[in-house]
Amino acid sequence: MAEKEPAGELRLVGVTKRFGAVAAVDALDLTVAQGSFFALLGPSGCGKSTTLRIVAGLEQPTAGRVFLAGRDVTDLRPYQRPVNTVFQSYALFPHLDVFDNIAFGLRRRGMADVAGRVARMLAMVRLDGFERRRPAELSGGQQQRVALARALVNEPRVLLLDEPLSALDLKLRRQMQIELKRIQTGVGATFVHVTHDQEEAMTLADTVAVLNAGRVEQLGAPADLYELPATAFVANFLGQANLLAGRVTGRAGGELLVEAYGSRFSVPAGRSRSTAGPVLLGVRPERLHLAPAGADVPAGHQHVTGVVTDSSYVGLGTRHLVRTPWGAELTAFAAYGTGDPAVGAGTGAAVVAHWNPAHAFLVPGDTGPGPAGTHP
Template structure:
């Protein structure tokens, strides 16, 4: 079974929120719709769910056109940003609501099985108002999985949580989706979250899909500068790859995943790191982040400012050396654009 969206367009008057989108999600696959706020990704998901009427295009499940099929008959599970739990029901009551038929044989067993799956075994009688934000989202996920939906739709399911909890829950959610064998479409603006959860990523901008592919391919080969900027690249320089080594004005680094030839490199802040030797410059700013120090350096002999990272703080005004690190590099000109 498979979800297939062809030529989907959603308009609100003169505003086109989604424009001629083609996507497919195969059985057991997790596809992430990744893009900035306002790009149309949530509207696309809502159209798939049946919550927004398409202006044009077709949404099919296993070859059957879903036009006219109401939300509750599509067999899709929905998880939203706030979970939308019922405060008057306990945890088990919320999960069981997804089963619809309260006297269904094995109902309690299914609820217990799902709570075990999402890491909440023994929470059946807890009030949902007593749970943390992360625990509430786990309950919402269990409720959505309860009736064994043929497609799970998740709209920014972790965005309301703090960063550390979001990272942990993303890993847990990825494991749950794999264990459940779920087919899922996940909307997110966070590329770390998308790459943790998804088998494939579809990057969306201004209502259109600009690139699709496995997470590693999208990360290393963004299709254009706008996509690369969204994925964290702030500086672009020409370079050349020969025998698995890239050379540019900022240094050289092993790059075995890039073909030989002239390239445009996108540099994330982690592409330049504090080193004993390398290009030199004056440290302008040093800012502590959660797991590293972000540096801003003015290169010697130029007015160019570059970002870099270090393990320890340095004193502004000091002269430092920076070396190129391949982990922070992207080679522009990705593959799998929509329509190719």
């Protein structure tokens, strides 16, 4: 019986890439759905750009196979694959104007109606009227749109984006995030986006794969990864998390009981990635509320005491650092207009940091309670 055709627009099966003794990509299995906006998120050196280059055919895997639309393309040259890549540097031809940059690939392939195809792309990226400008006459965001148009005009099944927005300033980067999502929705192609920017991944992607040391640490919808991270690495890379090192001591109904720093807490079993032994109890900063020392906390909330060591204005609210009795610092974010008393908490104030256990989560931990096992 013939082997069943691999599912998904893009599929990596056991892909490994070694540079000497170092595995930049380590037995990676990954499936990207057709028409999705997929993000590879991770720190520098995690293997995300190497993975993209393997898909593009710019690197040959040491082991494993690459499938595009069910076809094994592992041994095909880059120009033989139905993919195009947009790089961080844009890689526009400086001596060609916008029209000729976009038309370059069409002309090499001998495609018909070059002018019409380029015009449609210019309209899609909102650069009508810029046809005769050179790259040096364009802003960074406009150059990025030309690079997108040049890649998309060839109608690739998969568009690979290698940190294409990292060279832009914050305001322009956010504008281009909106544009990228709009363009992807308009063309319906599969986008695979490499980034180290957590906000960018969560803004753009339908699905995020968090990479660490060449492996997928967790894969899923951005909201799922943020609300229910699988590991401490994911919890702290996709957003920020207060992680209290403890140990599971039992179960009461649908709650797991956790002891940490001499106090007892509980977490819903459905929000727990580990059910026994050492764990890290996580609370996101926006879920951690502050009240004056000695004040009553809402019924059902769990809490620890501490002292505010820093309060910083961050636009939409105030970020507080709270030093706990065991020496770690927790982060609490209080948004303006919510009536949260933490907004006005000042440095040196004794406070109670409290949270609803329904908003906490558990991930595996390999250290016992103490500062070394606490990740504020």
